[in-house]
Amino acid sequence: ETGYFTYDPSYTSTGSCQSAITYIDGEAGVLMHRGYSIEDLATNCDFMEVAYLLLHGELPNPDQKYDLEHAITHHTMVHEQIHKFLEGFRRDAHPMAVMCGVVGALSAFYHDSLDINDPRHRMISSHRLIAKMPTIAAWAYKYSLGQPLMYPRNDLRYAENFLHMMFATPCDTYRINPVLARAMDRILILHADHEQNASTSTVRLAGSSGANPFACIAAGIASLWGPAHGGANEAVLNMLEEIGSPSRTNEFVKRAKDKDDPFRLMGFGHRVYKNYDPRAKIMSRTCHEVLEELGMQKDPLLEIALELEKIALEDEYFVEKKLYPNVDFYSGLIFKAMGIPTSMFTALFATARTVGWIAQWSEMVEDRDQRIGRPRQLYTGSTARPFVPMDQR
Numbered sequence: 001e002t003g004y005f006t007y008d009p010s011y012t013s014t015g016s017c018q019s020a021i022t023y024i025d026g027e028a029g030v031l032m033h034r035g036y037s038i039e040d041l042a043t044n045c046d047f048m049e050v051a052y053l054l055l056h057g058e059l060p061n062p063d064q065k066y067d068l069e070h071a072i073t074h075h076t077m078v079h080e081q082i083h084k085f086l087e088g089f090r091r092d093a094h095p096m097a098v099m100c101g102v103v104g105a106l107s108a109f110y111h112d113s114l115d116i117n118d119p120r121h122r123m124i125s126s127h128r129l130i131a132k133m134p135t136i137a138a139w140a141y142k143y144s145l146g147q148p149l150m151y152p153r154n155d156l157r158y159a160e161n162f163l164h165m166m167f168a169t170p171c172d173t174y175r176i177n178p179v180l181a182r183a184m185d186r187i188l189i190l191h192a193d194h195e196q197n198a199s200t201s202t203v204r205l206a207g208s209s210g211a212n213p214f215a216c217i218a219a220g221i222a223s224l225w226g227p228a229h230g231g232a233n234e235a236v237l238n239m240l241e242e243i244g245s246p247s248r249t250n251e252f253v254k255r256a257k258d259k260d261d262p263f264r265l266m267g268f269g270h271r272v273y274k275n276y277d278p279r280a281k282i283m284s285r286t287c288h289e290v291l292e293e294l295g296m297q298k299d300p301l302l303e304i305a306l307e308l309e310k311i312a313l314e315d316e317y318f319v320e321k322k323l324y325p326n327v328d329f330y331s332g333l334i335f336k337a338m339g340i341p342t343s344m345f346t347a348l349f350a351t352a353r354t355v356g357w358i359a360q361w362s363e364m365v366e367d368r369d370q371r372i373g374r375p376r377q378l379y380t381g382s383t384a385r386p387f388v389p390m391d392q393r
């Protein structure tokens, strides 16, 4: 009772929805896409296969995979005007600020000719977004360095093309290390979709009004940027560097348990998983593979991460609160080893999650019963009262 109207819990929309794309069992630590476990997908597929699965509901046969890969590859370039758009940013602009701005601006290039109720138009805009995200992310990085922007190459696969655009220059080609490219491809798979997380719910809510997909994805990028969500991988690296030595991990675990201290162990805990995030196990394995390939098994930050994980998994507070490492705990270590700056970590997450965002947006638009999202509230303000004229205040 708020004294204003009777609060009807059933009236408050939690924004929940029906979806056939991703299933999570937080207690059991299970993640499936269209019925396939994340372990099977990350081990046996590449990112384009998983993208096809998320978009179409089935694993692709060779022709279907070829068609998707060809369509994506041939949409990787962005309109030349985007160069001028980039030049409007300061060189030190955060890549996520650039991605928010540029992806939203794509509406001005592609939206007018788009009918979101036409399945063919939806697929074309989906391909455009999936294809252009790595280019925009890599260009944000190159622009921050003051280096020439590198164009995508049609002879490279998705993850390889991203690494090429990030690290090649007009003076020097970038030699694709197959172990790193495979690791990058697997990381894209692990970040592709995750049910109704904050950014996906943002995309769905924006899309429920009929907004165009470019604007909806820009809204998702904005939500993902937060350190409690996609920004956590960058925050994990900053935390490990602040800890500085395995001998100081206990000090930080103690701080994380102190209610008066706002510090939280970044990369730990999850709104849904009350067991080990299955993606974190695969990410940990990938991290060791990459560091071994690069001869960095003794990376000091890895030692701190391993010590932190060991302590936290045995600590009564973390065990009681069911706080386990999540997908962000190891990804930053891999990106750093690959030479990717911390500011780019969440931009990579957004690049991967665009497939999930687009699959979820399409699923919602295709649902004829879909209505505009309209979460309600529990009103806690003043009850009705008489107006007070200015001379009596």
Ligand code: SDX
Residues within 6 Å of the ligand: 193, 194, 196, 197, 198, 227, 228, 229, 230, 232, 256, 257, 263, 264, 265, 266, 267, 268, 269, 270, 271, 272, 321, 323, 326, 327, 328
């Ligand atoms: C992602 O939703 C998704 O699916 C997201 C994601 C995706 O793929 O889209 O999986 C990606 O966002 C992973 C999460 C990345 N964020 C971080 O690693 C940031 C650190 N984690 C925390 O901020 C926190 O765990 C959240 C934000 C992830 C979850 O926040 P909640 O819902 O408050 O956490 P909870 O309900 O599980 O917390 C239970 C208790 C709380 O204490 P009490 O209020 O019960 O006393 O544990 C505490 C929390 O304060 N707690 C932590 C903690 N996480 C939760 N204490 C210390 N360190 C932490 N990391």
